[in-house]
Amino acid sequence: MTRNEEAKEAILQRVGQALNGGGVRAPRKHPITDQHYAGRPQTDLDLVSSFQEKLESVGGKVIRAQNLEQAFNELWSICQERGIRNLACSDAPSFRDLTDQAPEGLEILDFPHEQAELLEAEAGLSEAQLGIAETGTLVLDGEQENHRLTSLVPPVHIAFLSSKNIVLHLGEALSRAQQARSFPRTLTFITGPSRTADIELTLVVGVHGPRELVVFLLP
Amino acid sequence: MAIHHLESVFFREKVAEALEDQTLRGALQNATGLFRQRRLAATASLSDWEKLRDQARAIKAETLTHLDHYLPEFVAKAESNGIKVHWARDHQEACQVISQLVSEKQARRIVKSKSMTTEEIGLNHVLETDGAEPIETDLGEWIIQLAGETPSHIIVPAIHKTKAQIADLFVDQLSIEPTQDAEELTKAARRILRHHFAQADMGISGVNFAIAETGSILILENEGNARMSTSLPKVHLAVMGLEKILPRLADLEVFLRLLPRSGTGQHLTSYQSILSGPKRNPDQEGPEELHLLILDNGRSAILAEEITRQSLACIRCGACLNACPVYQQIGGHAYGSVYPGPIGAIITPQLAGLSETKNLPYASSLCGACRDVCPVKIDIPEILLHLRAKSVEAHENGKEAKGFRMWAWINRSRFRFVWAHRLARLGGRIFMKNGQPPQWLQRRAPVLGAWAKHRQVPTLAKRSFREIWKKELSRKQP
Ligand code: SF4
Numbered sequence: 001m002t003r004n005e006e007a008k009e010a011i012l013q014r015v016g017q018a019l020n021g022g023g024v025r026a027p028r029k030h031p032i033t034d035q036h037y038a039g040r041p042q043t044d045l046d047l048v049s050s051f052q053e054k055l056e057s058v059g060g061k062v063i064r065a066q067n068l069e070q071a072f073n074e075l076w077s078i079c080q081e082r083g084i085r086n087l088a089c090s091d092a093p094s095f096r097d098l099t100d101q102a103p104e105g106l107e108i109l110d111f112p113h114e115q116a117e118l119l120e121a122e123a124g125l126s127e128a129q130l131g132i133a134e135t136g137t138l139v140l141d142g143e144q145e146n147h148r149l150t151s152l153v154p155p156v157h158i159a160f161l162s163s164k165n166i167v168l169h170l171g172e173a174l175s176r177a178q179q180a181r182s183f184p185r186t187l188t189f190i191t192g193p194s195r196t197a198d199i200e201l202t203l204v205v206g207v208h209g210p211r212e213l214v215v216f217l218l219p
Numbered sequence: 220m221a222i223h224h225l226e227s228v229f230f231r232e233k234v235a236e237a238l239e240d241q242t243l244r245g246a247l248q249n250a251t252g253l254f255r256q257r258r259l260a261a262t263a264s265l266s267d268w269e270k271l272r273d274q275a276r277a278i279k280a281e282t283l284t285h286l287d288h289y290l291p292e293f294v295a296k297a298e299s300n301g302i303k304v305h306w307a308r309d310h311q312e313a314c315q316v317i318s319q320l321v322s323e324k325q326a327r328r329i330v331k332s333k334s335m336t337t338e339e340i341g342l343n344h345v346l347e348t349d350g351a352e353p354i355e356t357d358l359g360e361w362i363i364q365l366a367g368e369t370p371s372h373i374i375v376p377a378i379h380k381t382k383a384q385i386a387d388l389f390v391d392q393l394s395i396e397p398t399q400d401a402e403e404l405t406k407a408a409r410r411i412l413r414h415h416f417a418q419a420d421m422g423i424s425g426v427n428f429a430i431a432e433t434g435s436i437l438i439l440e441n442e443g444n445a446r447m448s449t450s451l452p453k454v455h456l457a458v459m460g461l462e463k464i465l466p467r468l469a470d471l472e473v474f475l476r477l478l479p480r481s482g483t484g485q486h487l488t489s490y491q492s493i494l495s496g497p498k499r500n501p502d503q504e505g506p507e508e509l510h511l512l513i514l515d516n517g518r519s520a521i522l523a524e525e526i527t528r529q530s531l532a533c534i535r536c537g538a539c540l541n542a543c544p545v546y547q548q549i550g551g552h553a554y555g556s557v558y559p560g561p562i563g564a565i566i567t568p569q570l571a572g573l574s575e576t577k578n579l580p581y582a583s584s585l586c587g588a589c590r591d592v593c594p595v596k597i598d599i600p601e602i603l604l605h606l607r608a609k610s611v612e613a614h615e616n617g618k619e620a621k622g623f624r625m626w627a628w629i630n631r632s633r634f635r636f637v638w639a640h641r642l643a644r645l646g647g648r649i650f651m652k653n654g655q656p657p658q659w660l661q662r663r664a665p666v667l668g669a670w671a672k673h674r675q676v677p678t679l680a681k682r683s684f685r686e687i688w689k690k691e692l693s694r695k696q697p
Contacts, residue, residue: 008294026284038476115417142502148450195442204401206409
């Protein structure tokens with residue numbers, strides 16, 4: 001037996017002994033039988049405005065767009081306003097071949113990226129597969145899109161989200177992920193920019209992740 | 220089983236030291252007060268907070284009572300997801316396993332995101348001895364590492380350090396331009412740590428929850444350093460205590476509502492990463508290998524009794540620290556363990572044994588504030604009393620035990636009772652001065668001396684009630 005097998009067996013035996021030594025145990029039964037977890041928001045909540053309000057309350061920006069074309073136009077002007085010179089895109093289909101559309105002076109960094117390139121990128125672009133109205137949260141699903149680095153490494157993260165994909169609460173988002181054909185290897189929940197208060201409790205935004213989060217809400 | 224760098228035997232000395240430190244006490248007042256306020260506001264945002272706590276408690280109780288089912292279920296699922304699971308019976312074995320993995324992967328630079336379990340086993344020390352370079356990347360933890368200190372709060376590890384001290388530290392160790400601005404200091408940290416993230420051969424993280432049903436681990440954070448540590452390096456190692464399991468993915472709904480509200484007063488922290496395996500086709504990012512170390516180190520023994528078992532339900536939110544009138548005064552270092560505050564006072568003795576930690580169960584006024592705020596309703600005072608009883612039992616022949624046996628013997632006989640009182644009265648009249656026993660007696664009986672140090676020893680009345688009754692009252696007409 002290898003050391004690891006030995007350790008596994010010993011630990012499981014200890015656990016079993018500890019639990020069986022103390023008399024009769026209640027039978028195994030999950031305590032939440034009706035799947036109704038406490039703390040859910042009211043069902044008549046307006047999904048889109050609640051999502052926006054919650055996300056803005058933690059420092060995220062929300063821009064509503066009528067269609068993809070309008071969203072991209074907004075995006076280009078945001079990049080120009082802030083002097084963003086390059087944009088690292090995820091591999092989502094809607095971000096293919098953006099180079100032709102992008103204004104002059106904005107370089108499109110197509111997926112996949114070299115690490116060095118990503119570390120230099122001034123903004124990252126991804127989709128979000130779901131939004132959560134309860135908390136203003138974006139849910140990024142690794143099965144749909146390689147999102148881990150574009151949404152994290154550059155100092156500005158821009159995400160496209162369809163209003164149709166905003167669900168009411170955390171539980172719904174979790175169960176959607178579970179209903180997918182294969183459960184995602186990476187599921188990332190994002191609620192606002194990166195933050196810390198480790199120095200005398202002073203809130204500073206943008207420590208290791210993005211200091212700015214901009215969400216384009218599409219129909 | 221043991222806890223690395225355990226200094227709880229010096230509890231009294233450390234308390235005295237902390238009480239003298241006015242800067243520390245100011246910082247503690249500020250921080251704990253602010254967190255209490257924020258927690259209250261955040262819990263008020265939900266109408267059924269109490270029900271949520273009950274559900275969390277019930278889910279944890281179910282999991283721990285049947286851990287012999289849920290733990291293997293989790294591991295089987297995690298392994299089928301491609302996670303390589305390692306087991307460690309105690310802290311030494313854990314360090315050995317990790318050392319070996321580090322040398323196999325020829326990892327030199329290792330970025331770490333916050334993990335109390337790795338502090339419990341003293342991992343950084345071992346890695347450094349091996350010639351590797353572990354770098355804490357949570358801002359607070361990094362400050363502490365640069366200063367060569369230990370964390371003093373579960374959620375804000377560097378709570379005891381002022382901005383000026385941190386600025387000096389950065390100027391000194393990182394050669395940055397002097398600044399007193401938290402934003403500038405944070406920027407410097409971002410710049411330097413990015414360099415480390417880019418170069419790291421391995422990332423080590425903790426685990427907040429492990430889901431049996433899906434074989435996933437969840438890491439919750441605000442800064443993004445855990446995402447960096449688990450996404451950029453080729454190898455990711457997560458370290459968890461065996462109690463971190465939840466049965467279902469859906470259970471996260473409860474814990475994601477509870478944990479941030481209780482800890483920082485946020486409705487949700489900036490990031491949650493639910494990771495269920497290493498990079499696989501067609502993924503183009505993420506670590507090539509995902510390792511998970513499951514640690515016992517004394518936890519399985521805590522499962523045996525129902526009363527102690529609940530200690531393993533802790534989700535490390537830090538609310539009990541902020542609520543505790545003792546912690547508010549003495550801070551985290553006084554507890555001499557990686558686990559401070561009320562949760563530390565129950566966990567440290569159970570993991571490391573009572574012999575070196577017997578002061579900790581007494582570091583409480585039993586006011587119950589910790590129990591009232593605990594999101595998983597751990598009855599901390601109950602466990603403290605249980606540990607006190609154990610510690611007294613273990614010292615059957617201690618002075619206190621002897622004293623009480625003597626007291627019981629005297630009180631069992633009327634004759635002895637009466638004469639003991641007469642003697643005490645007489646002795647008191649002759650020897651006591653201003654409510655203080657004489658020096659020689661204090662020296663001979665240090666217990667009395669210690670007790671009298673901050674108190675007046677009461678003198679007995681000239682006559683006992685029994686005597687007054689006998690001579691006067693019993694003959695009076697009603
Ligand atoms: S004991 Fe309860 S309040 Fe204290 S850290 Fe653990 S979960 Fe939070």
